Amino acid sequence: MVAEVIVDIxxxxxxxxxxxxxxxxxxxxxxVTVPFGRTYVAGFVMRVKETSSFASLKRVARVYDEPPALCxxxxxxxxxxxxxxxxxxxxxxxxxxxxxxxxxxxGEIYRAFASLAAGADESEISPRATxxxxxxxxxxxxxxxxxxxxxxxxxxxxxxxxxxGLIAVARERVQRSPYADMTAESAPHELTAEQKNALAAIxxxxxxxxxxxxxxxxxxxxxxxxxxxxxxKQGKSSVFLVPEISLTPQMLSxxxxxxxxAVAILHSGLSAGERxxxxxxxxxxxxKIVVGARSAVFSPLENIGVIIIxxxxxxxxxxxxAPRYNTFDVALLRAEYNGCKLVLGSATPSVETYMHARxxxxxxxxxxxxxxxxPMPEITVADMRREVHRGNNSFFSAALRRxxxxxxxxxxxxxxxxxxxxxxxxxxxTECGYVAKCESCDVALTYHHEEHCLKCHxxxxxxxxxxxxxxxxxxxxxxxxxxxxRVVEELxxxxxxxxxxxxxNDTTGGKEGHFKILRAFADGKADILVGTQMIAKGHDFxxxxxxxxxxxxxxxxxxxxxxxxxxxxxITQVAGRSGRGEEPGKVVLQTYDPExxxxxxxxxxxxxxxxxxxxxxxxxxxxxPFSLIxxxxxxxxTDADALEGLKRVYFPxxxxxxxxxxxxxxxxxxxxxxxxxxxxxxxxVLMRLTDGSLLPAVYAVCAxxxxxxxxxxxxxxxxxxx
Ligand code: ADP
Ligand code: ZN
Numbered sequence: 001m002v003a004e005v006i007v008d009i010x011x012x013x014x015x016x017x018x019x020x021x022x023x024x025x026x027x028x029x030x031x032v033t034v035p036f037g038r039t040y041v042a043g044f045v046m047r048v049k050e051t052s053s054f055a056s057l058k059r060v061a062r063v064y065d066e067p068p069a070l071c072x073x074x075x076x077x078x079x080x081x082x083x084x085x086x087x088x089x090x091x092x093x094x095x096x097x098x099x100x101x102x103x104x105x106x107g108e109i110y111r112a113f114a115s116l117a118a119g120a121d122e123s124e125i126s127p128r129a130t131x132x133x134x135x136x137x138x139x140x141x142x143x144x145x146x147x148x149x150x151x152x153x154x155x156x157x158x159x160x161x162x163x164x165g166l167i168a169v170a171r172e173r174v175q176r177s178p179y180a181d182m183t184a185e186s187a188p189h190e191l192t193a194e195q196k197n198a199l200a201a202i203x204x205x206x207x208x209x210x211x212x213x214x215x216x217x218x219x220x221x222x223x224x225x226x227x228x229x230x231x232x233k234q235g236k237s238s239v240f241l242v243p244e245i246s247l248t249p250q251m252l253s254x255x256x257x258x259x260x261x262a263v264a265i266l267h268s269g270l271s272a273g274e275r276x277x278x279x280x281x282x283x284x285x286x287x288k289i290v291v292g293a294r295s296a297v298f299s300p301l302e303n304i305g306v307i308i309i310x311x312x313x314x315x316x317x318x319x320x321x322a323p324r325y326n327t328f329d330v331a332l333l334r335a336e337y338n339g340c341k342l343v344l345g346s347a348t349p350s351v352e353t354y355m356h357a358r359x360x361x362x363x364x365x366x367x368x369x370x371x372x373x374x375p376m377p378e379i380t381v382a383d384m385r386r387e388v389h390r391g392n393n394s395f396f397s398a399a400l401r402r403x404x405x406x407x408x409x410x411x412x413x414x415x416x417x418x419x420x421x422x423x424x425x426x427x428x429x430t431e432c433g434y435v436a437k438c439e440s441c442d443v444a445l446t447y448h449h450e451e452h453c454l455k456c457h458x459x460x461x462x463x464x465x466x467x468x469x470x471x472x473x474x475x476x477x478x479x480x481x482x483x484x485x486r487v488v489e490e491l492x493x494x495x496x497x498x499x500x501x502x503x504x505n506d507t508t509g510g511k512e513g514h515f516k517i518l519r520a521f522a523d524g525k526a527d528i529l530v531g532t533q534m535i536a537k538g539h540d541f542x543x544x545x546x547x548x549x550x551x552x553x554x555x556x557x558x559x560x561x562x563x564x565x566x567x568x569x570x571i572t573q574v575a576g577r578s579g580r581g582e583e584p585g586k587v588v589l590q591t592y593d594p595e596x597x598x599x600x601x602x603x604x605x606x607x608x609x610x611x612x613x614x615x616x617x618x619x620x621x622x623x624x625p626f627s628l629i630x631x632x633x634x635x636x637x638t639d640a641d642a643l644e645g646l647k648r649v650y651f652p653x654x655x656x657x658x659x660x661x662x663x664x665x666x667x668x669x670x671x672x673x674x675x676x677x678x679x680x681x682x683x684x685v686l687m688r689l690t691d692g693s694l695l696p697a698v699y700a701v702c703a704x705x706x707x708x709x710x711x712x713x714x715x716x717x718x719x720x721x722x
Contacts, residue, residue: 001023001024001026001048001049001050002019002020002021002022002048002049002050002051002057003019003020003021003022003026003032003045003047003048003060004017004018004019004045004046004048005018005019005020005032005034005043005044005045005046005060006018006043006044006046006089006093007036007041007042007043007090008041008042008043008044008090008093008094009041009088009090010087010090010091010094011088012088012706015089015090017046018034018036019054019057020032020034020059020060021057021058021059021060022048022059022063023060023063026045026048026060026063027045027048027068028045028046028047028048028068028070028072028075029044029045029068029069029070029071029072029074029075030044030063030064030069031043031044031063031064031066031069031101032044032060032061032063032064033060033061034058034060034061035058035059035061040061044069044070044093045068046075067283067284069101070093070096070097070300071283071300071302073302073334073338074093074096074298074300076337077096077334077337078093078095080333081095081323081325081330081333082323084329085323085324085325085699086699086702086703087322087703091322091323092323095295095298095323095325096298096300097279098272098275098276099272100272100273100276101276101279112147112148112170112171113144113145113146113147113169113170113171114144114147114150114158114162114167115139115143115144115145115167115168115170116136116139116140116166116167116168117165117166117167117168120136120165120166120167121166122136122140124164124166125161125164125166129157131156132157132160132161134154135150135153135157135158135161136161136166136167138153139167147169188222188225188226188229188258189219189222191222191226192219192369192371194214194218194219194366194367194368194369195219195222195223195226195367197365198212198223198365198367199223199226199227201363201365202341202343202363202365205341205363207341207361207362207363208336208341208342209332209335209341209342209344209356209361209362209363210341210343210344210362210365211346211349211354211356211362211363211364211365212344212345212346212365212367213345213346213347213349213364213366213367213607214345214346214347214366214367214368215347215367215368215369215370215376215576215605216347216370216376216572216573216576216577217371217374217540217576217579218347218368218369218370218371219367219371220310220345221251221254221310223345223367224240224308224343224345225254225255225258227306227308228240228259228306229258229259230305231306232259232262232288234305235303236303236305236306236340237288237290237301237302237303237304238288238290238301238305238306238307238308239290239297239299239301239307239308239334240255240290240291240296240310241291241292241293241294241297241307241308241309241310241317241327241331242291242292242293243310243311243314243316243317244268244293244316249515249518249519250522250539251291252291255289255291259289261286261287262286262288262289263287263289263290263291264278264279264282264287264289264290264291264299265278265291265292266278266290266291266292266293266295266296267292267293268293269513279300282299282300282301283300285302287301288301293316294316294317294319294327297327297330297331297334298330303338304334304335304338304340305338305340306340306341306342306343307331307334307335307340307341307342307343308343308345309327309328309331309342309343309344309345310346311345311346311537312328312344312345312346312350313346313348313349313350313353313569314537315720318718318719320720322713324713324714324715324716326716328342344362347572347576347607348569348572348573348607351565351611351614351615351625352624352625355615355625370580374579374580375579375584376579376605377547377575377576377578377579377584377586377587378584378585378587379586379589379603380399380403380586380587380588380589381589381591381594381599381603382397382400382588382589382590383591383592383594384397384590384591384592385592394490395418395482395486395487395490395550396490396494396548396550397590399588400548400590401494403546403548403586403588404528404546404548405495406546407527407545407546408495408497408498408527410545412543412545412546412583413521413524413526413528413529413541413543413544413545413546414527414528414529414544414546415529415530415531415535415541415546415548415574415577415578416487416528416529416548417530417531417532417533417535417536417547417548417549417550417574418482418484418487418530418531418532418554419532419533419551419554419555419570420481420482420483420484420532420551420554421446421457421483421484421485421504421505421532422446422447422449422455422457422483422484422506423446423447423448423450423479423482423485423489424479424480424482424483424486425446425480425481425483426444426445426446426447426479426480426481427444427445427447427454427466427477427478427479428477428478429469429471429472429474429476429477429478430474430476430477430478431469431472431474431476432469432471432472432474434469434470434471434472436454436466438456438458438459438463439461440456440459440461440676440677440679441456441458441461441674441676441677441678441679442674442675442676443457443458443674443677445463446483447465447479448485448506449485449489450485451506453465454466458674458678459677459678482550484502484531484532485502485506487530487550488502488530491528491530498527498528499525499526499527499528500526500527500528500529500530501517501520501521501525501526501528501529501530502517502529502530502531503517503518503529503530503531503532503534503535504531504532504534505534508534514534517529518539522541524543533570536570536573536574536577537573539577541577541580541581542580542581542582543581544577544578544580544581544585545578545579545581545583545584545585545586546578546585546587546588547574547575547577547578547585547587547588548587548590549574549587549588549589549590551590551591552567552571552589552599553567553591553592553593553596555567555570556593556596556598556599560721561618561623561624561629562719564598564614564617565614567598567602568601568602568614571589571599571603572602572605572607574587575587575589575602589603597613598613598614622665622688622690623688624717627665627688627690627691628688628689628691628692628695628716628717629686629689629716629717629718630687630688630689630695630698630714630715630716631684631685631686631687631714631715631718631721632653632684632685632698632701632702632712632715633672633684633711633715634646634649634683634684634685634710634711634712635672635677635681635682635710635711636680636681636709636710636711637679637680637681638681639681641681641709641710642683642710643683644709644710645707645709645710645711645712646683646685648705648707648712649685649701649702649705649712650669650685652701653667653685653687653698654667656694656701657687660694662690663689663690663694664687664688664689664690665688665689666686666687666688667685667686667687667688669684669685669686670683670684670686671683671684672684672722673721674722677722695714695716698714
């Protein structure tokens, strides 16, 4: 027999099928090792056939003794995705496998544990060997502990104690099941009439895509859980996608409580081993439900009954690394393959999605009321121009302060939202105008007070805080634009008795970083939660009765055609965190532009009005969804290489432009807005196309001009044009 193999090398030159001789019975989807050139490489069997048109084939060297890692559907899907985005198959296949499986580093379900040997006596350790003693005492206190952990904490002494016979090391099978301890009582709710209607409408619809447009707090999650339960009953599996941060402790415990071991959880904070185990639980059919961020769309589940994309408008569903897939596109392919429905949910659907729903391409279902007919929180607009006029230069308007004080007095909770972390946006010398910038990126540094350093928000680099201007020696440095740290500082000055928590990228490190903060807030350990957009989504804190939006204009002024849409979504989502419990909620929205149409629709909770306004604007200006913005980004270590790359892709692209002038609304090459990121020089060819018909040709230009010296890739309607 002959196996058609894709070798696991992501390079266009070897991006093709290689034939190898193999034994009878080898299955498609299996992992293999094959001789390749002068070495051996990993590969995947795509198909098995009788004969090959090539003579003198080499033989497959090793077949992994396990069920095929890739199911039939994955193979079909991978080929479609590779063709769509013009990326090497190897790169696409990697999406379907836990990375640990490729590296070969993880995989053993066995782990070494150390414990004190029977009769071990601490006096056998020299009194001067303090590290050995510390380890001994640790084991005395904690008992059996994984060796990896001990090696991290007590480096170098584990082996010594083992040699002395004081500790015993044994390998044991472990089951890594993340968040297994997270269970709460979570009986299914009695469904409301709207929820019942929604489920009935989804069940009876003929359409592939269903859009569940439900206001915040209308109980969309309960609808999803019912869909999943229904499918589980029929022996079918479910894919439940959420924006990364919406994997809240509450959501996880609800899923665990209802579906137990049938749920697999994928989360960027999982350890390599946990991810690997969850993956095999799905592949083996033990787990039939997956909940996770966008990469969970590649889960190895078979016989899928429903795919759900919650908060479908969220930017995290577009991948920003190769292959730059769109989660919706992949989900749709899987839904078609399985003949199942794709359910999108949001309180603020993207304009494009809503247009499809209005046009009848998708089935549109609405949840118009909050659970128990709770009112939507009333939004008060604070005009910050007037505050300044009155001499109030703080971050808090009089209205917000009044409401905060009332909330604290009532013993309720508040959330304050500001989409900028750190202490100040930039540091500027008031004498010469010098701005502190990152050495590897063309962006201003942000001052972080707590860590007393300057940070680059693009590459994460840290710099020592300046005491004087490095250009002119001036001592007067000004800190412009407030961040979350500064808001917390001000709050503590104003309300010393209030307990304040901060949630942003700086405070949520580690596996459970953001869970810890959310749980502390949910458990009533703080009165005020200050945070960036990560507090906007999905959270359900019944005690929150006040939401303050400190700078509603911030996202309005980006020169992005979607800035209005993003602002509307963000305000609606953040406001939706208020008044989800018994007590009605309030929102104070601070702005310098109270007349702005987007803000006015958001304040009135008028999604339809916003949509009408926005779609006619897009139509008039021929912006997406009435056109397609395509950017080819070229980057390289040196400016010369980046320019060389730009030249190589520009001329073939220009030819497409000259050949199809009627399909182009815009075509130009230029520096990328941020000229350098992480030391890489960046250029772009920016295009606005009337439709997607030329996309394959654009992708082909990048694929055919791939080169080691630079990186060139295509972005469709990029969320971030930096
Ligand atoms: P959404 O996702 O639409 O913002 P959630 O799904 O978070 O709303 O639901 C809001 C709250 O209402 C949650 O606390 C949830 O447990 C509760 N809930 C949902 N459905 C019902 C129901 N049928 N009866 C009572 N409470 C419900
Ligand atoms: Zn940087």
